[in-house]
Amino acid sequence: MPLNAQSLDYSAFRQQVLQFHPLIRQADLQQEQACAALLRARGGFDPKIFAEQTGKTFNGKTYFQYTEAGLKYPTWAGLELKGSYNLASGYFLNSESKLPEAGQALFGFNWTLGQGLLFDERRASLEMANLGLNMGAAERLAARNDLMYEAAKAYWTWTYAQNAVSIVTDALKQAQVRHDALRQSFFQGERSAVDTLETFIQVQTREVDLQFALNDALNASLGLGVFWWTENGNQALPAGLAAPELWTQTGAQLQPAQDLLRSALASHPELKIYRTKLQQLSVERKLKREKLKPILDVNYNLLGNGWSFFPTATAEGPAVLANDVKWGVQFSYPILNRKARGDWQVTRIKMAQIDLEIQQKQQSIIAKVQQYGNDLENLRTQTDLFRNMAANYRTLLDAENVRFSIGESSVFLVNTREQRWLDAQLKYLKLLSEWKKAEAGLQWSAGILGE
Secondary structure, eight states, X not given: OOTTOEXXXXXXXXXXXXXXXXXXXXXXXXXXXXXXXXXXXXXXXXXXXEEEEEEEEETTEEEEEEEEEEEEEEOTTSEEEEEEEEEEEOSSOOGGGOOOTTOEEEEEEEEEOSTTSSOXXXXXXXXXXXXXXXXXXXXXXXXHHHHHHHHHHHHHHHHHHHHHHHHXXXXXXXXXXXXXXXXXXXXXXXSOHHHHHHHHHHXXXXXXXXXXXXXXXXXXHHHHXXXXXXXXXXXXXXXXXXOOOGGGOOOOOOOOHHHHHHHHHHHOHHHHHHXXXXXXXXXXXXXXXXXXXXXXXXXXXXXXXXXXXXXTOBTTBXXXXXXXXXXXXXXXXXXXXHHHHHHHHHHHHHHHHHHHHHHHHHHHHHHHHHHHHHHXXXXXXXXXXXXHHXXXXXXXXXXXXXXXXXXXXXXXXXXXXXXHHHHHHHHHHHHHHHHHHHHHHHHHHTTOTTO
């Protein structure tokens, strides 16, 4: 590793991605959008002040002028309270619009007793918005989970490529040293020209290997740079980053695959998305069922003389229900009501489809967790084997070098031993890289990699 190189470990890389990647920011915005939708749904129950004034003047005469100002307050059970004050003046007022000279206060309510009594669009919107918070949180976790899996694969590919460059570079240096030593021995008459040619070919082979390794490292750096963003929104992998040595990276402390599987079936973000969709459809079905009822709306308003109510009160008390009131009843019902019945059936079918999708997703999650769990165990075994194999090949190489130094071996055997040791090292590193990817895959399949 160069002296000025900065080692980038996985935890630092992960933190960088989770903090600045645009997809993470987009997922956070989705959650903010869900909060905004909830605020909007709550607005359906906000009290509302209103005022209206209309008039007509012609040939210098005020034909009429009507003024109304007041407050409406919607409540949860389909009951809307209303209070207002009305004024009317002019030469040509409609008889039904005439009011006391001081104006008239009004207090009453509009109540939905049929369709909308138990459930309506406002309550449905509020429940949908609350579920939208759960949906937004699940979608955020799912996006983070998917992104971090792709980022982890890119990181461990880059780490392997960087380590491979280091190993091949050392092998090239060793081959160059051997070639130079053999040339000196040749000039001194101790070695044949064939030996120097064989070591030179080995140097050329190492140079070719290094070119391939450097190209792989360059492509891996480009792949890693896709996930590297800065606070200012710039995408640029810092120069001089170096990967840590793969064999120094310890395995993650993971739960057993069966424990992860149980956790995934209970709280996997993609399953949460489907289950929230099912809950939203349940709210929609509830609203559609309400639409099967007839419309029956009642309004009742107390009328005052100015601000004075109950002017016709008797000894028995004010005649609230009959005198000085304004009331109305509205009723309607489609005879066949096919639209409402069709809407309800469509929602029921959608819920059945989501149920099937949940079952399919559960089976997919089970299969993926088990597959990655099996891969992880297999890679652990293979990694141990190749670690021992690389150590054994190194022992053979050292022994062959001793034999070569005392004239009991050949350049061919030394090169062969070294090539096998190099291949075992690279294979060992590759398995370590795949092991780390399998760890990330197991966490991804369980839905916890983005947490």
